[in-house]
Amino acid sequence: MQKKALFGILFVSVLILGVAASGCISGEKTSTGTTGQSDSTATGKVVELEFWHGIEAPENQKVLEELVRKFEAEHPNIKIKLVNYGAQDKAVPKIMAAAQAGTPPDLVWLNPAQTGFFAEAGVLAPVEDFIKNDPSFNKEDIYEGLWELGTYKGKIYTAPFDTNNLAIYYNKELFREAGLDPEAYMGKALSWDEFRELAKKLTKDKDGDGEIDQYGFMVPFGRLEWTVWTWEVFLWSAGGELLSEDQSKPTFASDAGVKALQYWVDLVYKDKVAKLSEPNAGYKLDDFFAGRVAMTINGPWNYPVLKEQGWLDKTGVMLMPYDKRIATNIGGENLFIFKTTPEREQAAWEFAKFVMSPEFQVTWALKTGYLPVCKSALEDPEYKKFLEENPFIKIYVENLQYGKARPPVPQYPDMSAAIGEAIEAALLQKKDPATALKEAQAKVEPLFKS
Known part of the structure; x- marks a missing residue:
């Protein structure tokens, strides 16, 4: 059965209750x-x-x-x-x-x-x-x-x-410029539709030249693990899974998987409220610091960077947007x-x-x-x-x-590589999400039969 990282509940309960534990x-x-x-x-x-x-x-x-x-x-x-x-x-x-x-x-x-x-x-x-x-x-x-x-x-x-784990960084100052109260979003989870609408309010052509200078969100682009790791949250949020319950076959090309990838594609091309990150560099904060994006996916490990550069008080954190359920990747x-x-x-x-x-x-x-x-x-x-x-x-x-969490199966590296190729192809509009994911799944299915 795919590992469900429910230890978070225990983690928080220990924090709240102050249960004494030995070293x-x-x-x-x-x-x-x-x-x-x-x-x-x-x-x-x-x-x-x-x-x-x-x-x-x-x-x-x-x-x-x-x-x-x-x-x-x-x-x-x-x-x-x-x-x-x-x-x-x-x-x-x-x-x-x-x-x-x-x-x-x-x-x-x-x-x-x-x-x-x-x-x-x-x-x-x-x-x-x-x-x-x-x-x-x-x-x-x-x-x-x-x-x-x-x-x-x-x-x-x-x-x-x-x-x-993963959550959304947001620029509090850009929220204020858009007439939004940044403190109201701290720790909040928005639905996919609500997140899209929020990104629209944060997308601007600041100098009036017809080109967008500030995007609401940055979609991780590339085929390596960071891109796959972040996309898996959207798969799970839509009700999908990477593998069957007994881990005997891949299932990421399900309707939920297609819906998750289509959401990314639509944010960029249909809604025009998101930009693609540099290839395989969705974790970098350059665009966020420069004000070119108002929101980006990241984790707690950049706390010292934000503190050192004076950005800690200017950065808010909201949970990952959700479809059917709130999710994050451990x-x-x-x-x-x-x-x-x-x-x-x-x-x-x-x-x-x-x-x-x-x-x-x-x-x-x-x-x-x-x-x-x-x-x-x-x-x-x-x-x-x-x-x-x-x-x-x-x-x-x-x-x-x-x-x-990602399943610790020996096929995971190859499965991740195939998913990464599918995400990249869809985000470059070389293939539609359904075709890209189905081809990726067909590619890795034999690995689970050997």
């Missing part, structure tokens, strides 16, 4: 091995690990570097080399090539939808094996739904690093531990435990805008105060209750 990690420093201590700790030998990630914001990279140095200070026998692999959309071939060459990274920061792909390839050291052998680790402190995202065929392969990344040597794998697990601890999660959440993966982080006084003072982030926390 992710106990005070002990024992390892997952049956000996209770890694070879490096016993011998004093320094283990050097490579950690590949695709964190783009310089501010967030700096936070990660600081936390890694903190871990190294607490674990002097483990050193971590950070390697930025670039765009996450293009990372999987690089990672697999390294694994097939026998030189995989020890740790990889990657979206959990890739779990099944790498698990099926047999290149991962399953996280579940470490958990079973490590009494110091409190698995229950991590949201159950996040474990599900890293699970393939009933076994946990990858560990949650952080989590987030994002964030997991830690993938690759098969290397028992010594290096053990050291990688020690770092994974640190990442899932409130010590890491609270700092990461406060400084990056990502949402914590462990319940105990919500009990931290500093984080509680942070949420009270930052409605921008609190809206994303509450939005988790509407979340669904």
